[in-house]
């Protein structure tokens with residue numbers, strides 16, 4: 001089966017793998033170590049993850065398994081992998097994929113430069129796929145580059161919005177209780193029908209919860225539970241926490257999760273996921289200026305206009321020329337939109353500086369970063385050949401940084417005309 005959604009668009013531009021750590025990672029990492037009763041720098045808790053990705057997505061109703069459907073030109077599973085991969089304390093990520101989709105998965109790993117991933121053959125049910133992943137992590141595997149973790153996270157490949165804090169919560173709770181899982185309040189009431197299709201009984205909604213993912217387990221607990229499972233469990237079971245309870249008498253700790261943990265199931269969920277990503281990346285705009293002192297800098301005026309026009313968007317401004325410490329922080333705080341206003345020069349040095357900072361930050365690994373480079377030219381004084389040169393230069397930069405998931409647009413302004421070049 002070929003990857004790509006119904007009517008899927010052109011090639012996907014990869015974002016490289018995050019190599020550095022963000023501040024949040026350090027904090028989470030440190031608290032994981034302390035929760036695990038270890039000290040930073042010494043032996044820390046060994047954590048791995050198993051991602052079942054062997055389903056066919058029947059409910060989505062499209063030929064492509066949903067984990068390979070594209071959202072903003074990138075396969076769904078790549079978002080989920082990246083969300084786990086950026087958590088530095090997850091050592092190995094084992095993905096269960098059908099033999100049929102093994103090559104597709106390999107090409108996604110290569111294209112998006114995913115790291116720390118091992119592939120195993122999925123089973124015919126989700127439980128069998130998870131068991132296959134756990135077997136690969138068990139210590140009795142010959143010639144395996146994987147080692148048995150103390151705690152294993154299980155997370156569906158089709159839940160792309162998993163944050164580090166919930167992973168940390170389930171892992172620390174699993175360390176203490178043996179098992180833990182994310183839950184959400186029920187949206188609808190659960191009822192039980194009788195054989196004749198009539199209501200038998202209804203559950204009190206406030207007393208029940210929806211079980212979501214991620215879940216985490218002491219590896220020995222969940223592996224033992226899967227080894228003892230009946231074929232019926234493996235065929236029809238839908239709840240890993242239940243297996244730990246049934247076969248290891250381990251009562252899972254339940255952890256409140258965020259609404260974004262829901263599982264992409266129906267076609268409309270792909271649109272919902274796309275909207276969530278767009279919302280995440282459109283929360284802030286930073287106007288970058290090429291001079292600090294000038295209060296009348298057109299960048300300040302633009303900032304004011306954007307503030308009054310875009311009510312729900314945080315608008316900040318920062319000068320690039322003063323070592324950019326604040327700008328570094330804005331990038332670290334995950335601002336995805338920049339308008340670089342150049343009044344002092346008509347060359348692209350300032351924009352290039354910003355692009356270098358963005359490239360170094362790895363911000364664009366998960367989601368695209370947009371940069372609009374604004375330049376003022378007096379078209380009466382500047383010969384057409386220079387205008388052309390400027391346009392070509394923006395186009396060249398744009399091509400180069402697109403490979404890094406940075407979308408560069410150029411705006412050359414001369415009164416009274418304005419050109420926007422959509423590159």
Ligand SMILES: Nc1ccn([C@@H]2O[C@H](COP(=O)(O)OP(=O)(O)OP(=O)(O)O)[C@@H](O)[C@H]2O)c(=O)n1
Pocket residue numbers: 051052053054055056057058059060065066067096122123124125126127129130156157158263264265
């Ligand atoms: N034999 C299977 C079946 C499911 N899964 C995975 O389990 C997760 C959650 O399952 P579900 O949402 O039910 O996925 P599908 O089985 O693909 O969907 P459907 O039930 O609509 O066919 C998905 O990441 C899916 O790929 C798996 O690894 N192996």
Ligand SMILES: O=C(CO)[C@H](O)[C@H](O)COP(=O)(O)O
Pocket residue numbers: 126156211212213238239240263
């Ligand atoms: O929600 C879950 C955790 O309990 C699972 O994702 C769910 O049970 C998967 O089941 P299915 O493959 O039947 O959709």
